[in-house]
Amino acid sequence: QVHLVQSGAEVKKPGASVKVSCKASGYTFTDYYIYWVRQAPGQGLEWMGWINPNSDVTYYAQGYQGRVTMTRDTSISTAYMELSRLRSDDTAVYYCARRITEPGTPVGYWGQGTLVTVSS
Amino acid sequence: DIVMTQSPDSLAVSLGERATINCKSSQSVLYSSNNKNSLAWYQHKPGQPPKLLIYWASTRESGVPDRFSGSGSETDFTLTISSLQAEDVAVYYCQQYDSTPHTFGQGTKVEIK
Numbered sequence: 001q002v003h004l005v006q007s008g009a010e011v012k013k014p015g016a017s018v019k020v021s022c023k024a025s026g027y028t029f030t031d032y033y034i035y036w037v038r039q040a041p042g043q044g045l046e047w048m049g050w051i052n053p054n055s056d057v058t059y060y061a062q063g064y065q066g067r068v069t070m071t072r073d074t075s076i077s078t079a080y081m082e083l084s085r086l087r088s089d090d091t092a093v094y095y096c097a098r099r100i101t102e103p104g105t106p107v108g109y110w111g112q113g114t115l116v117t118v119s120s
Numbered sequence: 121d122i123v124m125t126q127s128p129d130s131l132a133v134s135l136g137e138r139a140t141i142n143c144k145s146s147q148s149v150l151y152s153s154n155n156k157n158s159l160a161w162y163q164h165k166p167g168q169p170p171k172l173l174i175y176w177a178s179t180r181e182s183g184v185p186d187r188f189s190g191s192g193s194e195t196d197f198t199l200t201i202s203s204l205q206a207e208d209v210a211v212y213y214c215q216q217y218d219s220t221p222h223t224f225g226q227g228t229k230v231e232i233k
Contacts, residue, residue, distance in 0.1 A: 035222075037170075044227040045162075045170065045213055050220075061221040062121070095169055100181070104151055106160035106217045108181060110169030 002026040004034075004096050004111035011117045017084040020114045022096030029077035030054040032098045035107050036070065036081045040092040048094075051079055086118045122146050122216050126225035132233040139201040141228045143214035148194050151218055158218035161190055161199045164227075165210045173212075174199065206232065 007021040022034060036048040049060040051070040058070045069082045079096060093113040100108035123146040133139045143159070151158045157177040162170040172181045174190035177197055187202045201208055209232060214225040 039164075044211075045164070045215075045224045047215075047222045047224060059220055097169075100172065100175070104153060104158070104217075106158075106172060106175045106215065106222075108172040108175075113169055 002098065002109045004098060004109055006094075006096060006111040006114045009115040009117070011119065012086050013120055014086055014088060014118055016086050016118075017082060018086060018116050019080055019082040020094050020096075020116070022079045022081070022111050024077045024079070024098070027098075029072075030074055034070075034072070034079040035097045035099075036068075037095045037097060037107075038092040039095075040089065043092075046092075048081070053079060083116075086116075088118050090116065091118045092116060121221055122149065122219060122223050124214055124216055124223050124225040126212075126214060126228050128228060129226070130229040130231065132231045133201075133204045134233045135206065136203050137233075139204050139208070139230055141199045141212055141214075141230075143192075143197040143199070143225050145195045145197075145216055149216040149218040150194065157193050157197070158216055159190070159192070159197050160215045160217060161188075162213045162215065163208075163210045164213060170213065175217075201230070204230070204232070 003025045005023045030053045033050045035050045051058045053072045072079045095113050096111040097107035098109040125144045127142045149158045159177040161174040164170040178190045189200050211227045
């Protein structure tokens with residue numbers, strides 16, 4: 001079965017950076033993009049971007065460009081999302097996700113989520 | 121970016137009654153490769169990741185109860201829960217996955233009346 005397991009909760013100070021990992025198993029890691037979505041407290045789901053683990057090509061939503069970096073390590077089937085210059089409104093649960101099947105289908109496999117708290 | 125707008129923001133329905141959620145996209149989400157609408161519905165409960173219910177606007181994901189159904193095309197879509205159960209209390213989101221960014225609606229909170 002497809003599994004995406006994320007790293008644990010983080011507490012960071014404003015201005016710092018956080019790096020969340022997402023370890024994939026149960027499929028060939030390089031065959032599927034990894035997507036990142038977040039949910040701030042009391043807010044809706046917000047799509048952040050994706051990384052193609054095969055080519056290392058990334059796409060970032062406009063609101064995150066310049067602050068987010070998505071990377072991957074194919075040797076350990078792990079994707080990473082690093083967010084820099086953290087602000088209090090970056091406090092959120094961050095999810096990684098994968099499409100259900102071929103390109104053109106939606107995400108349907110999700111990590112368990114990682115709570116990132118930004119507080120002084 | 122495609123803007124997804126859901127209505128209502130919340131609704132309270134009696135157990136066993138029908139719940140209907142609407143989703144409108146600011147432009148067509150028709151996927152030209154298969155002539156299907158790239159519209160998904162997710163159920164999100166606290167402390168859990170979102171769960172995919174419906175994709176291609178009307179295809180039920182494996183294992184999803186048949187009381188959940190999706191309909192619509194082009195820019196107007198609907199999620200229907202035919203007979204609300206207690207375990208259906210959640211926030212429901214539509215998402216277009218036709219073009220990046222894959223935007224979500226703002227969510228609709230479904231509660232028991």
